[in-house]
Amino acid sequence: MSFEMWAEKYRPKHLHDMVNQKEIVERLKSFAKSKNVPHCIFAGPPGTGKTTAALCLARDLYGDGYREHLMELNASDERGIDVVRETVKTFARSRSIGAIPFKIMILDEADNMTSDAQQALRRTMERYTETCRFIMCANYSGKIIEPIQSRCAPFRFTFLPKEEHDDYVKHIAECENVKLLADGAEAIFEVCGGDLRKAINTLQAAASVNKPVDSKLVYSITGRASPADVQKMLDTAMKGDFLGARTQLRDMIQKYGVAGSDIIRQIHTEIFKAAEIPEPWKIRLAGIVGEIDYRLVEGSDEEVQLSALLAKLVEAGNDLKK
Amino acid sequence: MKFLYAAWTVKHKPRSIPGIVGNAEAIKTFSDWVKSWSKGVPKKRAAFLYGPPGIGKTVTVEALANDLHVEFVEKNASDYRTEEAINRFAGLASQYGSLFGGKRIILLDELDGLTGNADKGGVKAITEIVKTARCPVVLIANSAYDPRFTNLRTYCLLIEFKKPPTGEVAKHLKRIGEREEIQIDEDALKFIAQRSGGDVRSAVNDLQALAQGKQRLTYEDVSWLGYRDRQDSIFNVLRMIIYGRTCAGAKQAVNMADVDIDMLFEWVYENVPAHLTDPHDLAQAMDALSMADVYRGRIRSTQDWSFTRYVIDYMTAGVAMARQNSKVQGWVPFKFPSRIQMLSRSKAERAMQLSIGFKIKRKCHISAARASKEVLPYLKIIFRNDAAMAAGLAKWLDLDAEMVEYLVGSKEKAEAIGALLS
Secondary structure, eight states, X not given: OOOOOHHHHTSOSSGGGXXXXXXXXXXHHHHHHHXXXXXXXXXXXXXXXXXXXXHHHHHHHHGGGGGGXXXXXXXXXXXXXXHIIIIIHHHHHSOOOSSSSOEEEEEETGGGSOHHHHHHHHHXXXXXXXXXXXXEXXXXXXXXXXXXXHHSEEEEOOOOOHHHHHHHHHXXXXXXXXXXXXXXXXXXXXXXXXXXXXXXXXXXXXXXXXXXXXXXXXXXXXXXXXXXXXXXXXXXXXXXXXXXXXXXXXXXXXXXXXXXXXXXXXXXXXXXXXXXXXXXXXXXXXXXXXXXXXXXXXXXXXXXXXXXXXXHHHHHHXXXXX | OTTOOOOHHHHTOOSSGGGSOSOHHHHHHHHHHHHHGGGSOOSOOEEEEEOSTTSSHHHHHHXXXXXXXXXXXXXXXXXXXXXXXXXXXXXHHHOOOOTTTTOEEEEEOOGGGOOTGGGHHHHHHHHHHHHHOSSOEEEEESOSOOGGGHHHHTTEEEEEOOOOOHHHHHXXXXXXXXXXXXXEOHHHHHHHHHHTTTOHHHHHHHHHHHHTTOSEEOHHHHTTOOOOOSSOOHHHHHHHHHTOSSHHHHHHHHHHOSSOHHHHHHHHHHHHHHHOOSHHHHHHHHHHHHHHHHHHHHHHHHOOGGGHHHHHHIIIIIHHTTOSSOOOOXXXXXXXXXXXHHHHHTHHHHHHHHHHHHHHHHHXXXXXXXXXXXXXXXXXXXXXXXXXXXXXXXXXXXXXXXXHHHHHOSHHHHHHHHHHHO
């Protein structure tokens, strides 16, 4: 009896296993071939292969013993300046043994590093280029300070196109003997929006129910943030009940752990679907959603940002009545 | 109206002397002095009750007047200033009459409110009235030893009110809980009582903010409260922000709050919707809070704390200026930030989630913080549906029995998975 998280089990091992981000992969392959790697920024949404690409590159460079030449740090867990001063520096300055003179440091979720830590990192990167190359993975490259960006080769990862996404999910379903129905695959893509890690986790959770995976099952799994819930919250707000809508929002975030970015994406979709909103209002509301979406990136508290949006919807609902 | 409640400090105010918390000795002295008027004008024609706020000075006078069926006339600080008011008051005080034949007690409350030179004449006038009063005059202030009162003091019977002991305050809170049909845990009562530092009024306010609408109040619900600065309660601070007329006034509130900025933010965020009922005002206020939060994010990513001033601008002045059309509707209580209550209640749960997050991190190249948010919900579903897969994953992730039980949500199922593991 052996089980893993499928997202790990089916994580590509080598660059040539990677199914998407073709241009990026080609360039990384050339790095591996020439045995030279610049400092890199891998920027893009979650579940699009940033960490995977970094790990594959390391494996292709160093072979199976790649772990000895690699360090992975996660900035979300260790985001302070002390980590850069100690852990990162110690690793970066020690020489590598073997054919390749440098090691690789993967700094995951690097956009969560404080700017102090990033400033400290900038000097470390410069000083120890000989012995260490950095790969910074981030959702938003804009959150990485300019001087670091200018020292790195940028790579922009994008969401998987539907076809590649479906192929991959179906491939895993086959390997694991899961009966994945066509509308089930549709639903996974709709809910996960091309985030492959989320898609695979959804598939695995759906498989554990031990029924054929159809759209209904997928919604009930990811469910708590199903379009129906978001729609209900929108209705509540448009009818003028701000506190009611805020409570629904809070439940989604706190009880069911739905990400704010997911909620806002669905609100955006729902606004254009809603029959009761007059056409000219839809674009006005979309503008408000966009503004809050941007603040979500900059701000610190998803609930506060989203409830500001709800208040705007209450206001719009009220104006509509006039 | 959903938000119309009476303030518990009014609703549960003792109407009779035995219901008052503490200060038995002072109350006896005062009561004896009032009663002595029935045998003629006593040597001291005024009683000066003094002591810290919220411990029942005014309530004592009201309750005694009620018990003795005496008419009771009250003036407070704002009334003193005009000469006319003082003359009217002099007229009331100069009338004779037997105390129990429909006479009156005259109360001058908040004497500390007489300020500076403008009121200097006020104290002098009051002193004159006290000298010749023909019915009991009661003066109340926080301190009787203010230099302004030096002369006045000599004509008064000084009675000191002290902070009642915590136990007495707790008993009072308990009575209120019973009347409101809220079950309050003993240690929660004790905590609120202790935290109030003997200020019964603030203790009752706290109790209302924490307990109203609940059936039960536990220690967890209250324990995270800090100690209140005796100068200004959070309620006054909120009032300054939500009902502020000027930017400066609203911003000033931050200095008076005894909670940190993040906590104050939570209070404002919780209470804005109930107090800004106009949709446009509410949207404006929430927008201001959203901007305050954006600056919190900027502080976090730059570590430049000087941005704090913009957080403050938006969360105070921004909210105050949002009020354009909202009408005040009765007494709307300020509520304790429910989000914090939820968070403190789920603290243990979040610790568990994070420790599972760290287990996931070791295997899955994802931060513990994100794993606990993004992967853990799926694990829960798997653990509840497929024991074999759960057992395999528990082994792969190296989860302990407690984590398995948390994920699967029941002891029996956790044992079943445990059996598969061994």
